[in-house]
Structure formats: structure tokens, C-alpha cells
Amino acid sequence: MSEVNPLEQRQGKDKSEEELLEILFNPESTAIVGASRTPGKFGYNIVQNLINLGFKGKIFPINPKAEEILGLTCYPTVRSIPSSVDVVIMAVPSPLVPAAMEECLHKGVRAVVIISSGFNDAGDWGRPLQKRVMELARQGNIRIVGPNTTGLLNPYSGFTSTFVPLERVRKGNVAFIAQTGMFAGMMLEWIISSQEFGLSTVAGLGNKCDLADHDLLPYFVKDPQTKVIMIHMEGVQDGPKFLRAAREATRHKPIIALKTARSEEGKKAALSHTGSLSGSDDLMDGVLRQAGVIRVNDLEELVDYAKIFSYQPLPKGPNTGIISPSGGAGVMAADACRRFGLKLANLNPKSIKEIKSLMPEWANPGHPLDIEPLGETQGIEGAVQISLDVVLRDESVDSCLVVLGTIFQPEKGVKALLEIRKKFPTKPLALCVIGHKDQAEILFQTLEREQLPVYPSPDRAMRALSALYRYSHYISQVRGV
Amino acid sequence: MSEVNPLEQRQGKDKSEEELLEILFNPESTAIVGASRTPGKFGYNIVQNLINLGFKGKIFPINPKAEEILGLTCYPTVRSIPSSVDVVIMAVPSPLVPAAMEECLHKGVRAVVIISSGFNDAGDWGRPLQKRVMELARQGNIRIVGPNTTGLLNPYSGFTSTFVPLERVRKGNVAFIAQTGMFAGMMLEWIISSQEFGLSTVAGLGNKCDLADHDLLPYFVKDPQTKVIMIHMEGVQDGPKFLRAAREATRHKPIIALKTARSEEGKKAALSHTGSLSGSDDLMDGVLRQAGVIRVNDLEELVDYAKIFSYQPLPKGPNTGIISPSGGAGVMAADACRRFGLKLANLNPKSIKEIKSLMPEWANPGHPLDIEPLGETQGIEGAVQISLDVVLRDESVDSCLVVLGTIFQPEKGVKALLEIRKKFPTKPLALCVIGHKDQAEILFQTLEREQLPVYPSPDRAMRALSALYRYSHYISQVRGV
Numbered sequence: 021m022s023e024v025n026p027l028e029q030r031q032g033k034d035k036s037e038e039e040l041l042e043i044l045f046n047p048e049s050t051a052i053v054g055a056s057r058t059p060g061k062f063g064y065n066i067v068q069n070l071i072n073l074g075f076k077g078k079i080f081p082i083n084p085k086a087e088e089i090l091g092l093t094c095y096p097t098v099r100s101i102p103s104s105v106d107v108v109i110m111a112v113p114s115p116l117v118p119a120a121m122e123e124c125l126h127k128g129v130r131a132v133v134i135i136s137s138g139f140n141d142a143g144d145w146g147r148p149l150q151k152r153v154m155e156l157a158r159q160g161n162i163r164i165v166g167p168n169t170t171g172l173l174n175p176y177s178g179f180t181s182t183f184v185p186l187e188r189v190r191k192g193n194v195a196f197i198a199q200t201g202m203f204a205g206m207m208l209e210w211i212i213s214s215q216e217f218g219l220s221t222v223a224g225l226g227n228k229c230d231l232a233d234h235d236l237l238p239y240f241v242k243d244p245q246t247k248v249i250m251i252h253m254e255g256v257q258d259g260p261k262f263l264r265a266a267r268e269a270t271r272h273k274p275i276i277a278l279k280t281a282r283s284e285e286g287k288k289a290a291l292s293h294t295g296s297l298s299g300s301d302d303l304m305d306g307v308l309r310q311a312g313v314i315r316v317n318d319l320e321e322l323v324d325y326a327k328i329f330s331y332q333p334l335p336k337g338p339n340t341g342i343i344s345p346s347g348g349a350g351v352m353a354a355d356a357c358r359r360f361g362l363k364l365a366n367l368n369p370k371s372i373k374e375i376k377s378l379m380p381e382w383a384n385p386g387h388p389l390d391i392e393p394l395g396e397t398q399g400i401e402g403a404v405q406i407s408l409d410v411v412l413r414d415e416s417v418d419s420c421l422v423v424l425g426t427i428f429q430p431e432k433g434v435k436a437l438l439e440i441r442k443k444f445p446t447k448p449l450a451l452c453v454i455g456h457k458d459q460a461e462i463l464f465q466t467l468e469r470e471q472l473p474v475y476p477s478p479d480r481a482m483r484a485l486s487a488l489y490r491y492s493h494y495i496s497q498v499r500g501v
Numbered sequence: 502m503s504e505v506n507p508l509e510q511r512q513g514k515d516k517s518e519e520e521l522l523e524i525l526f527n528p529e530s531t532a533i534v535g536a537s538r539t540p541g542k543f544g545y546n547i548v549q550n551l552i553n554l555g556f557k558g559k560i561f562p563i564n565p566k567a568e569e570i571l572g573l574t575c576y577p578t579v580r581s582i583p584s585s586v587d588v589v590i591m592a593v594p595s596p597l598v599p600a601a602m603e604e605c606l607h608k609g610v611r612a613v614v615i616i617s618s619g620f621n622d623a624g625d626w627g628r629p630l631q632k633r634v635m636e637l638a639r640q641g642n643i644r645i646v647g648p649n650t651t652g653l654l655n656p657y658s659g660f661t662s663t664f665v666p667l668e669r670v671r672k673g674n675v676a677f678i679a680q681t682g683m684f685a686g687m688m689l690e691w692i693i694s695s696q697e698f699g700l701s702t703v704a705g706l707g708n709k710c711d712l713a714d715h716d717l718l719p720y721f722v723k724d725p726q727t728k729v730i731m732i733h734m735e736g737v738q739d740g741p742k743f744l745r746a747a748r749e750a751t752r753h754k755p756i757i758a759l760k761t762a763r764s765e766e767g768k769k770a771a772l773s774h775t776g777s778l779s780g781s782d783d784l785m786d787g788v789l790r791q792a793g794v795i796r797v798n799d800l801e802e803l804v805d806y807a808k809i810f811s812y813q814p815l816p817k818g819p820n821t822g823i824i825s826p827s828g829g830a831g832v833m834a835a836d837a838c839r840r841f842g843l844k845l846a847n848l849n850p851k852s853i854k855e856i857k858s859l860m861p862e863w864a865n866p867g868h869p870l871d872i873e874p875l876g877e878t879q880g881i882e883g884a885v886q887i888s889l890d891v892v893l894r895d896e897s898v899d900s901c902l903v904v905l906g907t908i909f910q911p912e913k914g915v916k917a918l919l920e921i922r923k924k925f926p927t928k929p930l931a932l933c934v935i936g937h938k939d940q941a942e943i944l945f946q947t948l949e950r951e952q953l954p955v956y957p958s959p960d961r962a963m964r965a966l967s968a969l970y971r972y973s974h975y976i977s978q979v980r981g982v
């Protein structure tokens with residue numbers, strides 16, 4: 021048994037990797053090659069974003085033609101910066117990147133984020149450029165994020181290489197690893213502007229010429245800010261490494277993955293887009309499942325799951341309660357419960373009896389619980405409160421879906437909802453709001469700010485609850501082994 | 502061959518049915534039993550909605566305790582109304598409905614909409630009431646919508662029995678048949694407040710003690726305002742009749758159906774909710790497919806399809822073009838194209854060459870068409886315009902999906918988009934907008950008002966295009982026979 025223990029070896033590697041990633045996400049200084057004075061240009065937006073996000077480290081804009089940009093002193097080259105630099109961001113056309121890399125090499129820079137596209141993503145034209153960049157990186161022991169990406173964003177340190185103008189980024193517990201630049205930008209903008217959950221870190225990996233998903237996973241597992249990891253990936257650089265890293269990570273934190281380039285058409289497109297090679301999708305499906313990764317089909321599903329994992333505890337079992345002021349929505353929720361592999365909870369007859377006693381004589385409640393009749397005697401807010409209390413108290417219930425119409429008034433009903441949630445902190449909740457757009461938006465914001473996930477249909481709410489349950493089931497099995 | 506031709510018989514029946522439905526959707530007068538002076542009560546909202554929607558017919562509020570409601574003279578009973586009444590709306594507790602039905606019988610009313618719940622939906626308690634109401638209806642040859650529903654809404658005539666307060670209802674070409682009251686209300690509010698497509702008619706059928714989906718379909722086929730029929734149903738009252746009516750209707754207009762109560766749990770819930778009996782869901786799936794009905798899984802899918810059918814022509818074939826400023830979204834769209842049974846169009850090399858000639862040297866466009874490089878030379882709006890023109894002109898393309906980020910400025914780009922659409926009026930388009938919420942909302946509204954359907958993910962846009970294609974394929978087959 022004279023072999024080196026592969027686990028120790030990996031842990032050894034993890035240690036320096038961890039330092040490196042610590043530097044990447046929390047640098048003390050950064051330089052922007054291609055910084056610009058022209059608002060709207062990528063090289064301007066990056067500097068502006070660093071200022072907006074309150075980045076505490078030093079910022080060195082690099083531009084041989086400018087004296088200052090946004091009040092910051094400019095330098096003609098990386099080498100001419102009078103102090104050391106942790107991370108260099110490159111936002112110049114790809115043919116200019118190798119020269120800038122040489123500068124970094126001489127300067128002793130540890131890590132570079134290459135925003136620019138026009139490398140392996142540009143086929144035969146760009147491949148030699150990416151090869152040259154990697155040679156220089158190896159020479160100088162420089163780690164690279166990208167190329168062809170928006171790069172990094174850490175709302176806690178304020179560090180970012182993102183060129184999409186950012187207004188505000190809510191700090192939170194969801195880490196997001198994305199493959200593609202433009203896409204990470206568009207999705208990021210969507211998430212930041214429309215969602216209430218916050219981000220712990222964003223890493224756009226682009227062509228992944230060096231740093232890949234499996235390098236980041238151990239960092240996010242240890243990162244105290246991160247509770248959930250969401251991934252958008254086209255290609256996996258190293259299947260076995262990814263499987264090992266993912267399997268280890270999912271023992272601690274859930275990974276939700278949108279792995280695209282599934283079809284032949286998508287694979288071909290990914291190859292020309294990020295130079296990603298994708299193998300058999302069935303194989304990948306198996307690998308992800310084996311590793312306990314929750315695979316999703318599209319953008320909305322990714323965010324639907326991220327937020328429920330961010331906000332809610334894991335359920336102990338599959339038994340789901342359904343409360344709805346609309347019988348029709350209740351029927352849909354019951355269908356969805358079955359469709360997504362959950363079980364409609366077998367409510368204790370006492371629970372039903374308790375609720376029936378408060379309803380008009382004619383009402384004959386069952387499960388799903390149609391609370392319209394209860395609303396007639398208690399008001400809709402009271403009906404939700406009473407029924408949720410009874411349902412969550414019921415020992416047969418592991419989690420609960422509540423449908424709300426927009427006649428539910430947040431100022432009358434949300435406080436009571438939160439108090440009940442506090443009484444049963446181990447049972448996850450999902451809400452579905454259907455009705456008037458403006459009121460739905462207010463309900464969405466009010467509830468989500470209190471960590472109650474809101475969905476626009478019973479199906480999407482139930483699907484999210486089912487993802488929680490699947491993960492809960494998975495870890496109880498792997499931890500049991 | 503002495504049998505009566507069943508088709509003639511049906512057509513005969515259709516004729517009087519048609520008159521009846523004409524009266525129901527366009528009555529010259531209506532009475533509201535249970536009209537109320539108290540804002541917020543159903544009996545108040547219904548009168549208010551009739552006024553708000555500009556209903557041109559006579560409105561008779563019925564309330565023995567009030568002299569006038571919202572400026573309209575009140576009557577104590579239906580019988581006391583001094584002129585004839587086409588449609589009576591009932592919004593009183595279910596035990597009071599039979600007496601009101603007797604009044605209608607004596608008055609010679611043709612049709613009644615029963616809003617009230619507490620009939621078969623209330624189990625043993627309510628069943629005798631529904632039975633009694635039906636007896637009276639048969640005696641007086643009165644047709645009934647409901648009970649347990651929001652009933653009718655016709656934006657063209659302004660007639661409605663809806664108790665959900667309505668601000669505005671856009672006139673359009675989508676008819677909506679819903680089963681359940683609250684649900685139709687919640688969905689209707691959602692559609693009216695958030696969607697840009699308009700409605701031709703809404704019919705909430707509730708417990709369907711009399712009028713059912715199959716009665717309405719021939720009316721909507723003939724209705725010149727209706728182009729698309731969407732249905733939410735829990736139970737089918739008469740399977741063979743529905744199949745026959747649906748099969749005939751889909752020869753002329755698409756039907757999109759959300760048939761719920763699929764699972765055992767859902768069926769049980771539907772039974773206690775609208776008294777609906779549902780048979781095997783597999784059987785139903787076959788029936789719907791046979792009838793050319795497009796079945797959907799949830800609310801969002803229903804509306805996603807309704808609007809593309811409302812706005813766009815049918816494609817000639819499955820070959821789909823994809824234009825995206827984000828390679829990542831292009832990959833997703835290509836995956837979705839395959840997943841939803843469409844084909845990525847095999848673009849003419851000339852088309853690719855034409856676009857490449859306008860891109861920077863390094864770019865190497867393929868299909869899906871990543872137009873980010875074209876944006877660098879033409880601006881993103883120019884890039885969309887040029888590429889869409891080339892792609893739609895390409896004979897290999899039957900329909901096209903365009904992804905937009907929110908850097909696309911509507912004031913710079915929409916006009917050109919519309920001009921290109923005009924050049925190729927037979928090729929359907931779907932758009933996907935991803936990015937900043939506020940700008941996405943503006944783009945959504947601007948484009949949808951011009952009848953360009955917008956979706957929040959490439960998957961949902963592609964799924965909608967695939968529904969168009971499936972229907973196009975279906976009718977080309979049945980018409981060919």
C-alpha cells in the first residue's frame with residue numbers, strides 16, 4: 021500500500037486551489053486591460069461596475085491613450101502598475117490578448133479573466149490564439165477564467181469582471197456557475213432585476229481553457245455564504261473529475277444543473293460557440309444522476325429550484341399538503357403532485373374535521389383542501405392562516421403547497437403566514453399566486469423577501485417541491501451508506 | 502336507408518343551439534338575482550362589470566331590499582320586471598336558487614347563469630338542489646350555464662356575469678372555455694392584466710349541469726371573432742359528443758385544452774369540486790389526439806400556445822431557423838427544437854455566406870445563427886434585422902425563433918422587425934426575451950401589441966412554435982383525406 025492516497029493528493033491540491041479561488045473571488049487589486057472612457061463599452065462598464073459594487077481593492081485601468089477613467093489613474097500596460105496585481109481582466113480583441121498575457125507573466129500575476137471572445141469559439145481562426153494564451157499561462161503559472169465570458173462576480177467583496185451594467189446585486193446564498201458570456205450576462209440581468217433571492221458568487225467560465233466547473237465545486241462547498249449551487253454548462257472538460265467533484269459537493273449542498281448541448285444540433289452549436297465537446301446525453305444524464313445533481317430542462321426550472329433550495333428546508337418525506345382557494349387549482353396541484361413523484365398527504369381525519377367545523381354547513385372539505393368555503397366565514401387571509409396551521413401540524417404532512425389568488429391582501433395575511441411558518445420550521449412551503457399582474461407582483465415580492473418561494477402555476481410550485489424532496493431522499497441515502 | 506341522417510339532425514339541433522348561444526353571449530336584457538349595494542360583493546361586482554364593459558342591453562338588478570343599485574332601478578323579483586328578460590344571472594346562496602328558477606320559469610326566461618356554488622360540488626348536501634334546478638329548467642325549457650362558475654364574458658357585446666372586478670378586457674380572437682368559477686376568475690384576471698392578446702368570449706361552465714363544452718364548440722367555429730379556442734376542463738360530460746364536436750371544430754380552428762383531473766388524486770378532487778367524473782386519462786389523451794386537440798400540461802403552456810395561434814400563421818413544415826445574440830441561448834434553442842419535434846433548418850450556404858460577409862473576419866457563423874459578431878459591426882438591432890431577413894428569405898425555413906437580450910432597443914429595432922415580418926407573412930415567428938425585467942416588459946408589450954409572441958425562455962418559444970407545426974400537420978392530413 022505504498023500508493024499516494026488519492027484523497028490526500030486531492031486535498032493537497034484543493035488547498036492551493038482554494039487559495040487561488042480565494043484570490044479570484046476576493047482579490048486585493050485588479051487591472052482592466054482595455055479599460056475605456058466611453059460609456060457603454062465593455063471596458064468602461066467593468067470599471068463602473070467595480071465602483072458601483074463597492075469593490076474595496078485597488079483598481080488599475082489599463083489604457084495607453086487615457087490618463088484617467090472614472091476618476092481612476094490609468095496605466096499604459098500591466099507592467100507599468102506601481103504595485104502588485106492579483107487579478108487581471110482582459111477586455112481587448114483576442115489578437116491583443118497574448119501580448120497582454122506576456123505582460124502578466126512578467127508582472128507575476130496569479131490569475132487572469134479573459135472576457136474577449138475570438139478563441140476556440142471562433143474555430144480555426146481562433147484556436148491558435150487560445151493555444152498561445154495557454155502556453156503563456158503555463159509558463160507563468162497563471163490560472164485563467166474564460167476566455168469568452170463575463171467572468172466573475174462576488175457581491176460580498178464587490179469584485180466583478182462583468183461588462184453587463186449592474187445596478188445592484190443582492191447578496192445571498194446561491195452560487196451560479198455559467199458557461200457562456202453573453203448568456204451569463206442576460207441571465208444574470210434577469211435574475212438580478214426580477215428575483216428576490218441573492219447570489220453568493222457568479223462564475224462565467226466561457227471556453228473553460230483552464231478553470232472548469234470541477235475546480236469551483238470544492239470552493240463553493242466550503243464557502244460559508246453558499247447554500248445552493250446552480251450550473252449552466254454546455255461541455256464538461258473532464259468527465260471523471262466533474263463526477264468526483266459533483267458527487268462530493270452534493271453530499272453537502274445541492275447542485276442544480278442546466279446541461280445543454282443535448283441534441284446533435286445543440287452539440288454542433290456548442291462546439292462552435294464555446295469550443296465545448298459534448299458526449300452522449302444519456303451518459304451525461306446518468307453521470308449527473310449518479311452524482312446527485314438535479315438536472316433541469318430550462319432557465320425557468322433552474323431559477324425555480326434555486327430559490328426553493330435557497331429559502332426552504334428539506335422535507336422529511338414525499339407527503340404533500342395542498343391548500344387552494346380554487347378547487348380547479350387544487351385539482352391541478354393534485355395532478356402535479358403525482359406527476360412529479362410526490363404523494364398527496366393522507367390528512368388525519370381530525371384535521372379535516374377541525375377545518376370543516378369552521379366552514380358553512382354545506383361545505384364538505386377533502387384534500388386538496390378547497391378553502392373557498394372557509395374564506396366565506398373567515399375571510400380569505402384567515403382561511404389561509406387557519407388551514408395552513410392545521411395542515412402543517414398534521415403529522416402526515418412533510419411539505420405544503422398553498423395557492424393564493426390576488427384577492428389575498430399581503431398586509432392582512434403575510435404576517436400570520438410567517439408566524440405559522442415559524443411554528444413548523446422543518447416543513448418546506450411553496451406558494452402559487454394567480455391573478456392580477458400588479459397585485460401578484462406585490463405578493464411575489466412581499467413573500468419572497470420573507471423567503472417564501474412563489475410560482476405562477478401549481479405545476480411549477482409542485483415541481484420545485486419535488487426537487488427538494490428528490491435531493492432530500494438522495495442525501496439521506498448517501499449519508500446512510 | 503330510412504334513418505334520420507345524424508348529421509342533419511345535429512345541424513338541426515345546432516341551429517336552435519346557435520340561437521340560444523347567440524342570446525347567451527349577446528342578450529338584449531339581463532337580470533341579476535342577488536344584486537347588491539355593497540361594493541366587493543359578487544352581486545355588486547356583476548352589475549358594476551356590466552356597466553364598465555359598456556353592456557348595451559337592459560340591466561335589471563333584483564333585490565327586494567333595494568330601490569336602486571349603481572343608478573339602476575331594482576326589482577324585488579324576476580317576475581316583477583316590466584319587460585322580457587333574455588338571461589338571468591343568479592348570485593344568491595344555493596338554497597335560494599330553486600325559488601328564483603321558478604320565477605324564471607313563470608317569466609319565460611330562455612337562459613340562466615348560476616354563479617352560486619353549493620350544488621353537486623357540495624356532495625350529498627348539494628346534489629338534491631342541483632337535481633331540483635335541472636327539473637325546473639327542463640319544465641321551462643330553460644338552458645343553464647353553471648352552477649358554480651363565473652359564467653360568461655363577451656368583450657364585444659359587453660355582456661358578463663363575472664364577479665371578478667374587471668378594469669378592461671381587450672377584444673380579440675381567443676375564446677376561453679373554463680370549467681371552474683374561482684379558477685376562471687383568477688386565470689381571467691391574470692390574462693386580462695398581463696397578456697396583450699385579446700379575448701373573443703369567455704365561458705365558465707362550472708358544474709356543467711346543462712351546457713357543456715361540446716355545445717359551445719360549433720358556436721365558436723362559426724363566430725367570426727374567434728380564431729383560437731382554449732379550454733380548461735376537469736370532466737367531459739359526454740365523451741362521444743365532445744369527440745365529435747372537437748373533431749369537427751379542429752378542422753377549422755385550433756383547440757388548446759388543459760384537461761386536468763388526470764391522476765387518481767386529481768379525479769377525486771374534481772368530483773368534490775365540480776362534481777366532474779373523469780375516466781382514464783390515457784383514454785382521454787387518445788380521444789383528444791384523435792380529435793386534433795392540442796393538449797397542454799399547465800396554465801402557462803395554455804397561454805403560451807393561445808397567443809402564438811392568435812398572432813401567427815401556421816408553418817408549412819417543421820424546419821425552424823434560430824437567431825440569437827447569445828451562443829448559449831442558441832444551443833438551448835437547438836436542443837429544444839429537437840426535443841419538441843421540430844427540425845433545425847438546413848440553411849442555404851448562400852444565406853450563411855451573406856451573413857458572414859457582414860461579420861468581423863474571425864467570425865464563423867453556423868446555424869443556430871449567433872449574431873453577436875454581426876452586432877459588433879451592425880449594432881444589435883441591425884444584426885437582428887439583417888439576419889431575420891436572410892433567414893426568412895431562405896427557402897429551407899418554415900418558421901423562426903429570435904432570441905433578444907434587453908440591450909435590444911424597441912425604438913431602434915421593432916419597426917424594422919415588423920417590416921421584415923410583412924415581407925414573409927406566411928412564416929411564423931416566436932421571440933424570446935431574456936434580460937433586465939423592466940426592459941423585458943417594455944419589449945414584451947411593444948412586440949406583443951404588434952402580434953409577435955414573446956416568451957421568457959428559448960424552450961417555451963420553441964415549444965409554442967412546435968404546437969403551431971403539430972396543428973398545421975394535423976389539418977393538412979385531415980383536410981387531405
